[in-house]
Amino acid sequence: MTAVTMDKVTKTYPNGVTAVADLDLEVADGEFLVLVGPSGCGKSTALRMVAGLESITSGELRIGERVVNDLPPKERDIAMVFQNYALYPHMTVEQNIGFALKLARLPKDEIRQRVRNAARVLQLEEWLHRKPGQLSGGQRQRVAMGRAIVRDPSVFLMDEPLSNLDAKLRAQTRAEIAGLQRQLGTTTIYVTHDQIEAMTMGDRVAVMREGRLQQIDEPEVLYSEPANLFVAAFIGSPSMNLLEGTVAVDPGGGNGAGGGATISLGEQSLALPASVLAERPGLRAFDGRKVVVGVRPEYLGDATLGEHEAPPDGARLRGDVELREALGSELLVHVRTNCRPAVTDEVRSVAGEYDAAGVELLERQAAGEGAMIIARFDARSRARVGDVAEMDVDVERLQFFDPDTGDRIAGEVPTAPATAQPAPESEPA
Amino acid sequence: MTTVTTAPPERQPEALESGVSPAREGRGSRLHRLLGSIPTGVLWALVVLWTIPTMGMFVSSFRPEIEVKTTGWWTVLPDPFPDNQTLALLVALAFIAVVVAVVGLLARLYHHLGRAGRIALPIVAVLAFVGLLVASTDATFTLENYRQTFDASTSDSPDMWQHFINSAAITVPATVIPIAFAAFAAYAFAWMDFKGRDWLFVSVVAMLAVPIQLSLVPLLQLYVGGAHVTAFGETITLFPDLDLAGTTTAVWLTHIGFGLPLAIFLLHNYISSLPADLFEAARIDGADHPTIFWRLVVPLSVPALAAFAIFQFLWVWNDYLVAATFLGTGSADAPMTVRLATLSGGRGQDWHLLTAAAFVSIALPLAVFFGLQRYFVRGLLAGSVKG
Structure with a gap:
């Protein structure tokens, strides 16, 4: 059971800028959650806080049952795919994928076996002895994925992993990643600014703006019942x-x-x-x-x-x-x-x-x-x-x-305490 | 020429009619190519100009004492017209032109060779040149100068081998130690967050501005007696008296001190330009600082490390001032630079020994340069081009 829970997580930089404010988010076990928003909305910062690359100013972050606020990345049992892939340029594909296992001091045979398995899943077998510089963009992206899946982590974190691919490859890789995630059933948080990725890949989508969560729901609901003007x-x-x-x-x-x-x-x-x-x-x-x-x-x-x-x-x-x-x-x-x-x-x-x-x-x-x-x-x-x-x-x-608050006008009169959720008119889009 | 042939044949009459002859176009592009090759030509001219004195020294070092003292090194070249100076000069110029042309051809050939060929070609070329020279001249060559240079029979003899070892004993620690320290420091300054980091880095870089001459006397005092502060009747020892005066250790310690700021500065610039993503990915993969340093930073910084190693090596190997100050000019531990100076001072008349000794002293830097020149160029370009 590895849900990721963010409880009023806030990130304030020393210069006073608040990148993420009171973020409440719950990612269920095995769920594919997409964080989407315009640039500078705090989605990447939120992801980096989950990864442990960014410290948490206040609030509580739990992965599974553990509070991981102060744990270093390697103790959080996560794997991350970076926008620029961040492959080690001096290592071969095999060494890149196996690096984490090597650092974990796994036996050589097991490392070899697991790297081969990951490479098979991602169709990288014939490239194992190449260096990243000799690979195409799509292959590099797959190596980055391989580095994540080989560790069998409890959470995948992906930071705009498709933004460096051209349009056609992006559509194909989008489907591959979503399929792979469903097959592995690993909890995934995926950051993107591309709403097509958000709508097509996520079990649920969280829309952020200026460090605040606007709405989190299934893509269809987001589309047909946007909570406010921004989401709309x-x-x-x-x-x-x-x-x-x-x-x-x-x-x-x-x-x-x-x-x-x-x-x-x-x-x-x-x-x-x-x-x-x-x-x-x-x-x-x-x-x-x-x-x-x-x-x-x-x-x-x-x-x-x-x-x-x-x-x-x-x-x-x-x-x-x-x-x-x-x-x-x-x-x-x-x-x-x-x-x-x-x-x-x-x-x-x-x-x-x-x-x-x-x-x-x-x-x-x-x-x-x-x-x-x-x-x-x-x-x-x-x-x-x-x-x-x-x-x-x-x-x-x-x-x-409402032009003043930006909220959607739906159920009860806004001033009265809400007794029911917004009218469940959920018409398929 | 080439533009003429590439022009479609059926279009040529048209071009002639319109007054733009293909020949004219050809001349224009030929001029363009000619002008474009000027920088390369100037570079080659500089290479020849700067190589001639070295070659002269090299030739002289093989000539008998009497000949060195009476005639110039160029007299070993066969003189076809001993009575006509002008003709001889023309022949000499023609000879140089032929040599440049041959070198140019060999350089072109070099690009098509494998690894072994690239090492063999320059050696074969030099041997062929020397062989040709020796065969065509009636001048005599001898190894006597080198034998005398390495002679260690009396306390007064040059004993260049010993001084070669001395130079190496100073240069090796003075190159390796600052690189090791500076790489650690540069990594910390670039990628570790700690209090006062910027302040400390600025003060390290500021030390680049300290002139070495200014610190010679204080350093000498430090090595002779240590450093002590006396206040209110109490003497505090800041640096113990290690009795370093006149030792090789004092020399390489000094070189380390003066090499470190530049090393930290250069390596910091390089290491901090490595992409941050890489370090984050490594942290997520479970690497801590030592692992990141050894597995990522060191392998990725090889060009910068090599470039600094070459700089520091050449600077220490060629240094005279520091060695002369801390060892004294007559020391048996003196490096070759100091010994060379005393050789010419004490025996100003022995040019023939000086040439051989000087050539011995540049042999290692030449080998190091040619061995690492690939990194030298890459290190200098570091940061200017994104790999």
Whole structure:
């Protein structure tokens, strides 16, 4: 039983910077947990604390039953795969893989046997006598994996092990690592900034931002029920469209669609049926106030095709098509609307993750250009650049967020003590 | 030439019509290549220029005493025109050109050879050259100078072999010990966290600036009587009187002291540039500091260690000042540099002995340089190119 438990683990550097704050995390035995977040979010620091390469300022770290806060790395029964592989350049592949066993003073025959086994699993047998400098990137990556699995540790730690591979090899190695982990059943913590790796590999995914845990859950739940704006904006590609809207709850029953609400998005509006409101009672508290409306590209359909069955009246958005990306199986359409994009700190930090220009673009849109929405149309759609696109909105799948706290508006009124977990509407994405 | 032949034949008439003749293009690229080869040419010229005195000394060391004292070493070369100086000079220049060309050809051949060939080729070339020279000249050559140089029959004789041993006895500890200490220190400064590390490192590096002349007298006092501080009637001994004055130990101790700061500085730069990942991976693999040092740092630092070893070896081997100060010029323990100086001072007339003795004294550095030159170049480039 080797679960890894982090209990209010904090890392503060001598210069006062807090890299990880009060991190509570529990990785179950045999689980593959992915830590994901933008650069500088503290995910690598958290991993390095588990490895023992970074000291823990406060909190408690347990591997299995043992508190390992002050144990050196070698006594923690862990193995780590580094981003740059960190292979010993002067040793052969065989010596690299067997180094830890040699230091543990295992008998020579056993070292040989275990290195051969690891090499067989990773298809490295014919390279055993080469040095790392003579290997390709993918082979080096496998040697690094070999060095980890040969020790049969109770926990694997992986720090962006695929980021130095090219795209095609990365996809292949991703599947190999996930398969290997399932086969060995070893508890694994995997750090990445690539959300595709996070979604495809992890049993559960923990999203971090600025040293704090945002949400930890299964990939599907993360996608369909993001706990806050940051997770919503970070997870998904293309990412969720986030617009600023105002809620108007219909005054009491009566006519057909009674008990619903209307969301006005600038000059356009969306009518919400009563069922939407019933699933998200918290929304009532925002009557007359601003919210952030999130809609994933796949819940926007080409109205001329009638993709979504019988959309309720008024559940449409329109705008000018500025760009279309035909992917064969589907069509990504960038539509300029006259809505206002939501601009909060969370959205900003995701937009600026790779490029400061992203934030600038967002602010220009908010200042009057109008929000650019990405819709995922059926491949049959005839939308062309310059057309006006009519989009059906699947209002049942809309997400609402509190613009002040960034939290998702779901169950009870936020001010009341939460009596139940967020509405279990878990629709498969 | 080559550009002309590589141009597609059917395009040549067009080029002629448009006024750009292929020959012109060829001349341009030839000029470019010519200009590009100038730096290499200058280097070769420097190599020849700097090798001539050594060669002169080498030749002189084999000439009989009388001839050394009466004629120049170049007179061993056959003179085809004893009556016409200008013609003789022209022939000499032509000869040098031929030698340079042959050396250039051999250098090209060298790249295609295996390990054994690379060792054999220079030896064979030198032997062939010497053989050619000896065969074509009517000058006499003798080993008498070397016999006299190694003569130890009287207390006044050169006895160069003994002084060769003395030099080695000083140089070996003065090279090996600082490397060992400095590698440990450099690793600690680079990869171990301890209080006052930066402060200590800066003070070690600051010692690079201490001029050796400044410390000669204090060091001599230290070796003669130790170091003591007297305050309030109490005498505290900081350094005991080890009676080191006039011993070989005093010389290599001094060299170690002056070699260490540079050694620590150089090795620290190299070792701290090794990737941190490597050390972290080793720690996770279960290595502690001694293991990391012996299994990772030492094997990975061989180029830097070798480069410093060459520097320190040459510096100590060629040193005169320290040895003369701490041993005295007449000492039987004196290294070859000191003995050479007394040889020329006491027997200024014995040039023939001086040439042979001097050649003996450069024999070992030459061997060390050629043996380790691979590391020498790599060590100098260390850090500038990411491997």
